[in-house]
Amino acid sequence: MKKAGVLGATGSVGQRFILLLSEHPEFELSVLGASSRSAGKRYEDAVVWKQTDLLPESARDIIVQECKAEAFKDCDIIFSGLDADYAGEIEKEFVSSGLAVVSNAKNYRREADVPLIVPIVNPEHLEIVEQKVKSGQKGFQICISNCSTAGLVAPLKPLVEKFGPIDLLTTTTLQAISGAGFSPGVPGIDILDNIVPFISGEEEKMEWETRKILGGLSEDKKECRLVSEDAMKVSAQCNRVPVIDGHTECISLRFERRPPPSVEAVKQCLREYVCEASKLGCPSAPKNTIHVLEQNDRPQPRLDRVRDNGFGVSVGRIREDPVLDFKMVVLSHNTIIGAAGSGVLIGEILLKKGLI
Ligand SMILES: NC(=O)C1=CN([C@@H]2O[C@H](COP(=O)(O)OP(=O)(O)OC[C@H]3O[C@@H](n4cnc5c(N)ncnc54)[C@H](OP(=O)(O)O)[C@@H]3O)[C@@H](O)[C@H]2O)C=CC1
Ligand SMILES: N[C@@H](CC(=O)OP(=O)(O)O)C(=O)O
Numbered sequence: 001m002k003k004a005g006v007l008g009a010t011g012s013v014g015q016r017f018i019l020l021l022s023e024h025p026e027f028e029l030s031v032l033g034a035s036s037r038s039a040g041k042r043y044e045d046a047v048v049w050k051q052t053d054l055l056p057e058s059a060r061d062i063i064v065q066e067c068k069a070e071a072f073k074d075c076d077i078i079f080s081g082l083d084a085d086y087a088g089e090i091e092k093e094f095v096s097s098g099l100a101v102v103s104n105a106k107n108y109r110r111e112a113d114v115p116l117i118v119p120i121v122n123p124e125h126l127e128i129v130e131q132k133v134k135s136g137q138k139g140f141q142i143c144i145s146n147c148s149t150a151g152l153v154a155p156l157k158p159l160v161e162k163f164g165p166i167d168l169l170t171t172t173t174l175q176a177i178s179g180a181g182f183s184p185g186v187p188g189i190d191i192l193d194n195i196v197p198f199i200s201g202e203e204e205k206m207e208w209e210t211r212k213i214l215g216g217l218s219e220d221k222k223e224c225r226l227v228s229e230d231a232m233k234v235s236a237q238c239n240r241v242p243v244i245d246g247h248t249e250c251i252s253l254r255f256e257r258r259p260p261p262s263v264e265a266v267k268q269c270l271r272e273y274v275c276e277a278s279k280l281g282c283p284s285a286p287k288n289t290i291h292v293l294e295q296n297d298r299p300q301p302r303l304d305r306v307r308d309n310g311f312g313v314s315v316g317r318i319r320e321d322p323v324l325d326f327k328m329v330v331l332s333h334n335t336i337i338g339a340a341g342s343g344v345l346i347g348e349i350l351l352k353k354g355l356i
Helices: 012-022 084-096 123-134 147-163 202-213 263-272 276-280 336-352
Strands: 002-007 027-034 077-080 100-103 140-144 166-175 233-240 247-255 290-293 313-320 326-332
Touching (some): 002 012, 002 084, 002 336, 012 336, 077 084, 077 336, 084 100, 084 140, 123 140, 123 276, 123 336, 140 336, 147 247, 147 263, 147 290, 147 313, 147 326, 166 202, 202 233, 263 313, 276 336
Parallel strands (some): 002 027, 002 077, 100 140, 166 233, 290 313
Antiparallel strands (some): 247 326, 313 326
């Protein structure tokens, strides 16, 4: 068993890490960290537990630590769900102390030598980490994408692989409230009977991160190369809706190549896609990476977000678009494949590759 540390263990993403790691076959929950408000307390006393699954027995009595590398020095991997206002400095100290950090925070996503990973989409970018480990470097940073971006790129990857570049892409999101975190979280008065058509920074993140995730690597495999803005124009509009978990996205896209494929070919391509983590036999990898739904009123967050335990992405209403080529509705679990689940799956891939 590898020892796992969790930073930001009391938050929305942190609680999901606790659930995913508490009975994991390869990782054991070892050290938990949060702010000084929580440090020194038993996890059960520090956390305001908001998951519908019960707080796992194995986590209850762990004493929460301050997020200092010294307390985590025996961990094989660190999963971070830290508030981005504090993640930058804390994660830097962990990496420079020789620890492997897989983070949900946005702070280092734009660094060229930091892979931005959605494990069901671009695990090949972990080659950057492989180079670092081979050269003797101990600590390294991996970032997990923004949660809406994770759902968006899942169907795009197999489509681009099979049918060539997508040059125009629009997405309108309907994002769950768990995406806004728990401290303080979205007030009931703002979201009940309502939709909020603004999520700070989200549209810019989606538009930029999509180009990094679908891009390649430099020749020496040391840096990421973005798809250029000219080659792929991405436009996102983000909305907060009264759903607890699961981000829905209405997307439209155009392929550069003419003529475009048929609707049936697009569905087939998505159905057949098997992510690398599944091929490697990672325990959390989805059986079906993409679930193509045929019912005309699906996917729906309450009904479809837990497909493949939240590691699978659902795509429905795939049809021709009179403006671009195709439109479809994508649903992904924001704290599982959009956050903590991706972290755990990245950890499993690192383990299979002997990088931790
Ligand atoms: N929620 C989601 O769906 C997604 C979130 N993310 C990102 O993941 C990260 C965590 O998000 P989320 O779980 O929603 O946020 P929360 O607000 O729910 O949790 C934040 C966590 O950070 C800890 N924290 C706050 N201040 C400090 C500090 N000064 N030092 C150490 N720890 C501190 C909190 O501990 P304490 O309880 O002690 O205050 C808590 O554990 C963010 O960077 C977010 O942007 C990314 C993708 C999806
Ligand atoms: N902004 C996302 C969650 C999030 O925190 O994303 P990021 O890590 O990119 O800031 C949401 O509100 O649903």
